[in-house]
Amino acid sequence: MIRRLFKRLYRCRTCGDLHWGYAPPKVCPTCKVKDDYVPVNLSESATLLGLFLTPPSPIKVGGDTHGIETTVGSSNTALISRKERQEMFRELIEEFARSKGYHLNPDSAHLEMLIESILDIEERQGVKLCPCRLGTGELMKDLALLCPCHFESQQIFKDEKRCWCGMFFAG
Amino acid sequence: MQVHLYALSTCPYCRKAKQFLKEHQVDFSFTDVDLAVGEERKQAVDKVLELTGGRDFPVLVVDGAQVCVGYNPDRYKEILEV
Numbered sequence: 001m002i003r004r005l006f007k008r009l010y011r012c013r014t015c016g017d018l019h020w021g022y023a024p025p026k027v028c029p030t031c032k033v034k035d036d037y038v039p040v041n042l043s044e045s046a047t048l049l050g051l052f053l054t055p056p057s058p059i060k061v062g063g064d065t066h067g068i069e070t071t072v073g074s075s076n077t078a079l080i081s082r083k084e085r086q087e088m089f090r091e092l093i094e095e096f097a098r099s100k101g102y103h104l105n106p107d108s109a110h111l112e113m114l115i116e117s118i119l120d121i122e123e124r125q126g127v128k129l130c131p132c133r134l135g136t137g138e139l140m141k142d143l144a145l146l147c148p149c150h151f152e153s154q155q156i157f158k159d160e161k162r163c164w165c166g167m168f169f170a171g
Numbered sequence: 172m173q174v175h176l177y178a179l180s181t182c183p184y185c186r187k188a189k190q191f192l193k194e195h196q197v198d199f200s201f202t203d204v205d206l207a208v209g210e211e212r213k214q215a216v217d218k219v220l221e222l223t224g225g226r227d228f229p230v231l232v233v234d235g236a237q238v239c240v241g242y243n244p245d246r247y248k249e250i251l252e253v
Contacts, residue, residue, distance in 0.1 A: 110183045117181035131181035134204060134216065134226040156241065164227060164241075166184060 009040040009048065013150045016143040018048060038096050038148055041088045043080050047126030051139055085119055089128070093167065096148050102168045114167050118147055132165040174199035174251065177219050177230040180206050184242035185229040191244055195253040204228070 010024035011017070015031035024037030040048060080088075093115075097104055105111045117131035128147045129135055135142035144150065151163035161170040176192065178185035180203045192199045204215045219230050222238050231239040237250045247253070 113183045113186070117183075121181065132179060132184060132228055134179065134219075134228065136226075165182065 008042075009045040010037040011040050011048070011146065012037050013148060016146075035099075036150075039092060041085065041092060041128075043085055043088075043122065044127050047139075082119065085122070086115060089115060089119065093148065097168055100168075102170055105162075105166050105169060107166075110166055114165055130165055172198075172251070173234050175232045176201040177215060177228060177232070178203050179228045182228050188229040188231065188242045188247075191242075191247055195248075195251065197251055197253065 005022075007021055010019045010021070012019075012028040012031065012033065013036045014033040015028060017028055017030045018040075019025055019037060024039075027034050028036060093104060096102075105114070114131060118128045121131060122128045125135075125139075127139065129142060129145045130147055130149060133145055135145050147165075148168065149163065151157050151168065154164060156162060156164050157170070162168065174192065174197055176185070176188055176199055178188065178201055185203075189201060202211070202215045204212065204219065207215050216226075219226065219228075222232060223230055223240050225240070227240055229240075229242055231247065231250075233250050239246050239250060
């Protein structure tokens with residue numbers, strides 16, 4: 001595990017718990033799953049923290065995710081350039097894949113489209129949601145769609161050893 | 172044979188599903204659910220939920236009955252008989 005010199009936000013992929021610190025807990029205090037925290041990019045952190053700091057009513061919206069009707073969260077992406085966010089996200093998914101023994105999709109066009117789509121969604125929603133599944137529009141309900149999601153529990157991983165959108169492959 | 176594809180414009184497998192249908196010269200219609208607005212969007216989401224019980228894409232529907240969730244060329248060939 002890399003211990004960083006600055007604090008950052010970490011998210012438990014299994015239950016969505018958030019941790020602010022130099023390094024993530026080895027074991028999630030809520031779901032007790034080991035080694036399943038992933039770092040959260042700076043652009044996404046404020047939205048996720050805001051989710052837990054603000055009352056439920058302003059977060060609930062009428063539309064579902066992906067859409068122009070939706071106003072879930074508040075995007076902080078304007079503070080960081082698209083290129084920087086792209087580099088940060090690529091670093092995050094590469095680090096995650098390495099730590100779990102997975103690899104990224106070798107189809108570079110597929111992978112590129114996923115990354116660009118997820119960044120587009122982050123600009124609209126403030127968080128990186130799966131581009132191949134449609135959220136409800138309520139961020140609290142859609143935490144399971146944050147990338148990287150807990151795809152090991154999905155049937156597609158059992159059948160094809162990959163996540164639903166095809167970003168991560170096992171083996 | 173009536174073929175309809177429910178897709179997301181952000182999803183690479185949805186793009187591959189459209190490509191498959193074009194390459195096999197299947198006459199099909201599609202809805203990019205994330206780009207749909209208002210009533211069209213609501214109807215599409217409701218239909219996908221009714222057919223699949225989930226919100227995963229792509230969803231291929233043949234004659235309103237046979238449903239394939241996810242991009243699966245072998246299954247597509249089987250149900251489309253191509």
